[in-house]
Amino acid sequence: MKKIAIVMGGYTEESVISMKSGEVVYENLNKKEFDVYKVYIGINKWFLKNKKNEEYPINKKDFTVSFSENKILKFDCVFNAIHGSPGEDGILQAYFHLLKIPYTGCNFHHANLTFNKKYCITLLKEFGIKTAPSFFINKNQHFCKKKIIKKIGFPCFIKPNRSGSSIGISKVWKEEELFLSVKKAFEIDEEIIIESSLKGVEISVGVIIWNQEIKVLPITEIISKNDFFDFESKYSGISKEITPARLHPEIEIKVRHIAKKIYEILNLSCISRSEFIIVNGSPVFLEINTIPGLSKESIFPKQLKIYGISLSELFQKNIYDSIEIFKKRKL
Template identity: 30%
Template sequence: MGLVAREDARIAVLAGGSSSERDISLASGGNVVAALQEAGFGYVELVDPASDDFVHHLADGSFDAAFIAMHGAGGEDGKIQSLLEYLGIPYTGSDVTASACAADKDLSKLLYARAGIPIAPGVTLKQGDTIDVDEILSVVGEKCFVKPAVNGSSYGITYVKRAEDLLPAIEYAFTFDTKVLVERKVEGVEITVGVYGGSSVEALPIVEILQQEDAEFFDLRVKYISPDKIHRIPAQISEADYARAQELACRAHRALGCFGLSRSDFIVSADGPVILETNTIPGMTDTSLFPDEIRHTDHLVFPEVCASLVEMAVERSEQ
């Protein structure tokens, strides 16, 4: 690992924080701690940014690197990355700029479109804007999704099926963020594609999200709580759509400037894959999709992937 052997390295796994995804983050962090220990790292500590002495402990802990397992605000938006850069601690995953771009669904859509990645038609609203429901519906249609521009794990998202429900959904989304997206519901198969690597990247086996009878979309409850079978690998889509989705996921990874890992969500429509969003810090829990994708490769194992993310972080810092 760069200048320090694994057995001598001190690694901080950052998990928890104060976002709405705190519990998920702690579960991810616990899995990462176990994986890094299995990979041979001598000292691995779970460090919670919500603790009173967090910055002091991080600055004085002589950590060789930090593995970021924080989801949502404070973790995926570039804030914790900025602090780690100020403290001079190498960290896993995307840098400040890429994290902020990916976390902002409005900005990321602009970057996707610029890179030639198909996106769903939509409208962006800012707090204080005059909301013309008829004008919005003319763009997105009656069936649409309303979502905060910056959030994760489906918090604040509403699936709207009737015109009269649009305004309440927008008002609800504004309780999570000052910018809201309204996007057309694209009909098709929902999939997610992990991307892994440093200077060169590879797309992982594609996950197909199975529709649950009591869930209108892949919401937080289904992602992390439902005991039912919620996805399958590999996705049952055509070979052409499979190859196209993997190529688009790698293109999205590069368009946003991601590093190490990412996971992009798509709907495979009749015209091919349409991107929804990219997560720069995918979940690492027992039921998370990214670790399951790793398990379905024939050349990667989760502990070594976690270890390589740390080593890539150190190498990037040294460069």
């Protein structure tokens, strides 16, 4: 049996969600087919936890575990269930790449690109993908408030450039709120993005590889009871999520085409989930997650269920596809 490490946790507030996602992966992997282990990645320590809740440290030099002097565990593949850093931004992917250990999800180049909103949006715009008007600032940069207001307007969103699950995001309605919101975002990342708030229908689109073809899952319409689809709305169940989304057939065709096109442009693998807002019948891209939430509250598993594929089937395929990709890679 292939030995699979499910990595979960991470270095950000998203670690709580990652733990839930990791548990879902563990529950749904066929134990008759895979020898499955839970591996926790934290800022202070990396460790494997067995069924007796005993902890064994991970040797970071080669990502192995020593149970005894004569018993060393080496993994055949890593199932990456970490949202945010270091699992979604390319850091862990690069680490496993160097160690020559197959891992699920996109490679480190593409993970780094997609996690960086500035890079991702800039690239997609070159391919004709519509995005919201935006302004980028780094921590050491002087900026003109009037220039930002003139370009972006109010209300607007202030976001950490490299963050997920809406952590550090603020919706700003007036000039007086701008400074504190910028300060809040800079506490999460050294780069921020200020983006126009668009009026329209917010949707989420899951994409997978199935039978060597890119498949777009049923689209989810999001109705948040808060000002926007923030961390609380995403994970406490207070938002309303409608799958399939109530879209006009022509708009749905547009969305599906664009979601697939983005997946192809970014050269992704395994799974992804893109966020859009429909403005006057036109889809506007907001962001993409290459390791979407897999917990019971998350959107992606619900879309997959309606599509008719089980989590067990998808996870199994992700592992075997990742091993095949690893065998074929040139670098």
